[in-house]
Amino acid sequence: MVLESLPVIHDALAPILANKQATDAIWIVGAAVVASTAIRALLFLGNTIYTSFLRPAKKLSKLGKWAIVTGATDGLGKAYAKALAKQGLSVLLISRTQSKLDEVAKEISDKYKVETKTAQVDYSKFSEDVAANLRKTIDSLEVGVLVNNVGISYTYPEKFDKLDEATLRNLVHINCDSVVLMSHMVIGQMDKRKKGAIINVSSASGLFPMGLLTVYSGTKSFVDFFSRALSQEYPNLYIQSVMPFMVVSKLAGLKRPTWNAPTPDDYVRSSLPTIGYEDRTLGYWAHKVSGLIQYLPFNLGEKFTYNTHADINKRYLKRQARITAEAAGKKSQ
Ligand SMILES: NC(=O)c1ccc[n+]([C@@H]2O[C@H](COP(=O)([O-])OP(=O)(O)OC[C@H]3O[C@@H](n4cnc5c(N)ncnc54)[C@H](OP(=O)(O)O)[C@@H]3O)[C@@H](O)[C@H]2O)c1
Known part of the structure; x- marks a missing residue:
């Protein structure tokens, strides 16, 4: 034609x-x-x-004595906790498992000679009582930095109707409620002192809609919008939405770094100095390049990501079916 x-x-x-x-x-x-x-x-x-x-970083220890990090025992949270301790901030570490909290607290206080505290909190069960207790602890600290890092994703990309209700609730409670409530606990004292930083770990999945990770993508876009809107209300504070692509971690299911999937330490070494300059950042040079996908015409970025997720879904289910068949074969022998 x-x-x-x-x-x-x-x-x-x-x-x-x-x-x-x-x-x-x-x-x-x-x-x-x-x-x-x-x-x-x-x-x-x-x-x-x-x-x-090249840009010189802000001195975060000037913002207050303490940093609080949620989901602090692994991955990006642990990397943030170490990087902030390295700058001289004492750290309140929060996650579910007390033994892991004790281990990380010791590692940090031994290495960086700062005070550490721990709080065992499961954000999937963040009741009014648990929140009130944590608020009391936080009120007694001069909080310079809060890192809202805790978050969960899907085990594998899947269609919305196939997810169970517990997973849906956990995604919303852990990824969204924690960010709102933790921010509320520190913002009053930061606003009074006219200094402080809140770092909200969103995800590149919040840059544009990502089908087959629908709820994760939705919660991360919530974190991004929440963060940017809060930043308008509190112009004296550094409030930042961090939107990484892949970083080596349990959540990502990645064990080794590649050019565009750095280790958590490398990612945080790159993203932390953007505080005070960027209210919204992809945080790492290769992620900034990958982020250009959002500007492709005709929603090509969305289509490409959806097809990639559909492919992972197919391969995951195939592998699970093979494992189940092998296990059934062994049982019948
Ligand atoms: N890794 C990536 O590629 C990537 C990309 C984009 C965005 N992100 C975001 O970065 C953040 C951190 O991810 P990550 O990859 O570093 O995760 P990770 O390595 O799996 O670490 C998760 C941390 O959160 C804690 N945690 C998990 N569930 C919890 C709960 N219900 N209550 C309290 N603590 C809980 C874990 O400790 P316990 O198990 O002891 O509780 C652990 O310290 C998340 O918000 C994620 O969405 C990650």
Whole structure:
């Protein structure tokens, strides 16, 4: 069809192409588009290099004596806790498992010579009593930094109706309620002192809708909007939405780093110095590059991500079916 219409297009363009002034104008417009795209690409590259490697970081220990980190015993939370202790902040570590909390608290206080406290909290059961107790502890501390890091995802990408109710509730309670309530516990004292930082760990899954991770994607976009709106209300505070792509962790199911999936320590080393400069960050140079996917036309980014998730779903279910069949075979022998 296109080929058939080529002579028609050629005939239609012929008078324009025969006109030197018209072809000169086309060349000029074309060159301007190419030049402006090249300048924008260079500016993006320069900005990414400057903000990722060269810009001086804010001194976070000036914001208050204590940092609080939720989900602090593994992955990104542990990395944030270590990085903040390294800057001289004492750390209140929060997660579910007391033995892991004790281990990380000891590791941090031994290495960085700062005070540590722990609070055993399961955010899937964050009752009024548990919250009131935690609020009492927090009220007794001068909190400079809160990292709302705790979060869970799906075991594998799946359609919404296949998820059980407990999983749905956990995703919303752990990923959203924790962020709202923890922020509420510290913001009054930060606002009074006119200093403090709240770092909300969202996800690149909150950049645009990601089907087959629908609830995770929705909760992370909630964290992002909550964070950005809160930042408007409290311009004196540093309130940041952090939106990583893949980082090596249990949640991500990744054991080894790659060029675009750093270790949690490397990710935090890169994202922490953006505090005070960026209210919303992808945090790591390779993630900033991956983030360009959101600007592709015709929702190509969304379509590509959906197809990738559908593929992972198929492979996961196939592997599970094989494991079940092998187990059944062994039983019957
Ligand atoms: N890793 C990635 O690729 C990636 C990408 C984008 C965004 N993120 C976000 O980054 C955050 C951290 O992820 P991660 O990969 O570092 O996770 P992770 O390695 O699985 O660590 C999760 C931490 O949260 C704690 N935790 C889990 N469930 C909890 C609960 N119900 N109550 C209290 N604490 C709980 C865990 O300790 P216990 O088990 O002892 O409680 C652990 O300390 C999450 O919000 C995630 O959505 C991660």
